[in-house]
Amino acid sequence: MARVREIMTKAPVTVNPWASVREAARLMARHRVGSLPVLLDGALLGVITSRDLRGVHPNRVVQDVLKGPPLCISPEASLLEARALMEEKGVERLLVVKEGRLLGLLTKRTLAFALGQRFDPLTGLPRADLLRDGLERCLGRGLDPTLVFADLDDFGKLNKRLGHTFGDRVLQAVAERFTAFARRHRGEAYRYGGDEFALLFPRLRQGLLPHLQALLDPPLVVEGVRVGLSLGVSGGRRRRRRPGNPRATADDLLRLASLASTLAKGRPERIALSEDVERASARAPGGAPAP
Amino acid sequence: MAKRRESPSKRQLELRLSGQAFEIPPLWDVLLIGHQAPIGPEAAKRMAESLAPGQFELVRVQRAPVEALLVRKSLLKALAAEPLVELLLEELAPLLGEDQVVRAQVEIVLHTGRTIRLE
Numbered sequence: 001m002a003r004v005r006e007i008m009t010k011a012p013v014t015v016n017p018w019a020s021v022r023e024a025a026r027l028m029a030r031h032r033v034g035s036l037p038v039l040l041d042g043a044l045l046g047v048i049t050s051r052d053l054r055g056v057h058p059n060r061v062v063q064d065v066l067k068g069p070p071l072c073i074s075p076e077a078s079l080l081e082a083r084a085l086m087e088e089k090g091v092e093r094l095l096v097v098k099e100g101r102l103l104g105l106l107t108k109r110t111l112a113f114a115l116g117q118r119f120d121p122l123t124g125l126p127r128a129d130l131l132r133d134g135l136e137r138c139l140g141r142g143l144d145p146t147l148v149f150a151d152l153d154d155f156g157k158l159n160k161r162l163g164h165t166f167g168d169r170v171l172q173a174v175a176e177r178f179t180a181f182a183r184r185h186r187g188e189a190y191r192y193g194g195d196e197f198a199l200l201f202p203r204l205r206q207g208l209l210p211h212l213q214a215l216l217d218p219p220l221v222v223e224g225v226r227v228g229l230s231l232g233v234s235g236g237r238r239r240r241r242r243p244g245n246p247r248a249t250a251d252d253l254l255r256l257a258s259l260a261s262t263l264a265k266g267r268p269e270r271i272a273l274s275e276d277v278e279r280a281s282a283r284a285p286g287g288a289p290a291p
Numbered sequence: 292m293a294k295r296r297e298s299p300s301k302r303q304l305e306l307r308l309s310g311q312a313f314e315i316p317p318l319w320d321v322l323l324i325g326h327q328a329p330i331g332p333e334a335a336k337r338m339a340e341s342l343a344p345g346q347f348e349l350v351r352v353q354r355a356p357v358e359a360l361l362v363r364k365s366l367l368k369a370l371a372a373e374p375l376v377e378l379l380l381e382e383l384a385p386l387l388g389e390d391q392v393v394r395a396q397v398e399i400v401l402h403t404g405r406t407i408r409l410e
Contacts, residue, residue, distance in 0.1 A: 018337070057329045057390070064331025 002129075004082050005075035007114045008096045008104030014039045015048070015062055022058035024048060024065075035093055037070070037102055038062055044102050046070040047095055072097040073106065078133050079115055082106055120191040122168055123175035131190040131198050132250055138202045139246035146187075146205035146236035147198060148212065149257035150178065153228030153265060155195035162225065171195065173222045174229070181215055198257070205236025216270055230267075232260025234274035316342040320397040321379060322361040327389040332359035335392070350376055356389040369399045 015024050015036040024036055028050055035049040046066045056065055073082055073094045082094060086108055096104040118127050138145040152158075152174065159167040171191075178189040178197055185208060187201035201208055212231060220227040234256035256274035263280060264272035316339055324332055332349055339347040339361055350372055351359045360376055367375070379395065387393050 018334075055327070057327055057331075059329035060331040061334040061337075063333040063337075 002079050002114060002118075003075065004073055004077045004079065004094075004096055004106055005103070007079070007110055008075065008106045009110065010104045012037055012102075012105040014102070016040065017045055017061065017063035017066065019062050020058060021053050021056050021060045021062065021065060024062050025050070025053050025058070028053075035105065035107075037095055037105060038066055039102065042101075044070055044072075044095060044097060044100070047093060047105075049093070070095050070097075074098065075103050078137070079111060079118070080130065080133060080137075082111055083115060086111070123172055123191050125175050125179070125189055125191040125197075127190065128192050128198075131192065131200060132254070134188060134190075134200050134202075135250040135253060136246045138200070139249050143202045144204050144236055145253070146201045146203065146208055147234045147253050147257045148201075148208075148215075149192070149232040149234075149254075149261040150174070150197040150199070150215070151230045151232075151261040151265065152195040153230060158225070158227070166223070166225075170220075170222045170225075170227050173220060174227070177215065177220060181211075185211060196258075196261075201236075203236070205233060208236070209233070212271060229270065230261050230264035231271045232257045232262070232264055232274075232277075233271065234260060316346075317394075318347075318361065319394045320363045320366055321395045322347075323357050323379065323383055323387055323393045323395060324359045324361070325356050325387055325389040325391045326358045328358070328392045329390070330392055332361070335359075335361050348372075352376060352380065354380060354384070356387055356391075357384055363397075366397055366399065369401075 013027055013031045013033055013036055015027055015038055017038050017040050027036060028034065035047050037047050038045040045063075046068065047070055048062055048065050052065045052067065071085070071089055071091055071094055073085060073096055075096050075098055077085075085094060086092070092108040094106045095102060096106055118130050119125065120127055135145060135147065152170070155167065155170070158170065174197060175189065175191065178199060181187075182189040182199050182201075185201060186203075187199050190198045190200065192198045212233070215231060216229055220229065234253045253274075256277055259277045260272040260274055263276055264270050318339065322335055322339075324330065324335055330338070332351060336347065336349045346364055347361050348364050348367060349359055349361055357380060360379060362372065362375065375397075379397075383393065383395055
């Protein structure tokens with residue numbers, strides 16, 4: 001998942017708090033920017049925007065326009081964290097600061113553009129790198145997430161038989177069902193890639209498992225064609241054990257959920273758990289994970 | 292055609308000079324700063340601080356048309372900020388425009404009296 005430092009505007013134009021409003025407006029116009037961080041002897045005091053200058057006497061000093069303490073974010077924060085902070089505080093820009101030093105500026109527009117590349121245009125769902133980020137963040141916070149991987153049955157054949165435009169409508173229908181389910185159970189739906197979807201819930205799986213059947217029943221029917229789904233579940237068993245390496249643990253959970261969804265294809269109930277994968281791999285010759 | 296004769300120009304430049312002692316600081320006891328004034332509260336405070344260090348205190352208010360008052364600290368020893376500001380706003384704010392800065396004099400006179408019982 002991309003970090004704030006990768007998309008921020010580096011070395012933004014800054015202004016002194018004792019500069020006049022006229023000078024600040026001139027700087028904004030010359031550099032075609034809508035905001036200026038305010039620095040005094042290297043110390044960050046805040047940020048002023050073109051809106052702040054509107055209607056203010058040009059002889060006034062920037063310090064008189066400055067409102068409240070600056071809203072900062074670490075360069076290592078993820079784009080989703082930046083978006084959550086902007087939404088929570090209702091701001092359009094964040095100052096990127098490390099150890100009190102200004103490194104850059106992140107605007108809502110830059111963030112929206114970067115995030116737009118991480119959402120699937122067909123279904124509107126976030127893509128795999130946002131899933132990984134969400135998973136790692138849950139694990140890093142000591143939460144015990146439950147991951148549900150979903151695979152469409154014979155999607156390739158369906159595409160060949162009825163065309164890719166029909167296939168796209170199927171993917172949209174699946175996305176709608178998953179999004180509604182995720183919303184009901186305080187989770188998030190993702191399009192992992194191709195015909196694979198994922199659902200992430202930041203909690204133990206006990207409360208969730210009894211409801212999973214609702215993803216399969218009633219069967220999904222698109223334009224009279226029945227679409228089969230298989231679900232694989234991992235996570236939700238750790239009971240608040242914070243992993244030493246959230247990235248490796250996330251890898252593990254993704255692998256197990258994905259393998260479980262493949263295993264579920266051969267089952268009448270169409271749901272398999274990560275334990276089933278572990279059991280199947282233990283039985284397999286050489287200990288290799290069995291599909 | 293006959294030429295018109297022009298008289299020489301009699302333009303004059305008159306200079307008038309006047310002088311007045313510049314007061315430091317150039318504000319009296321209170322400075323009332325309008326919301327749209329060319330000098331804002333922070334700049335006014337900085338000015339007062341550089342000309343009369345430690346003598347003035349900034350009191351922010353959110354009442355049209357005044358944004359803030361710069362008050363001589365010695366006044367605040369005699370009177371709490373709240374009633375002083377209230378009085379100043381009541382009396383002076385109606386005369387003030389949002390784009391103005393007005394300096395005001397505040398004189399505090401203490402009247403006292405005692406009765407001594409004679410034997």
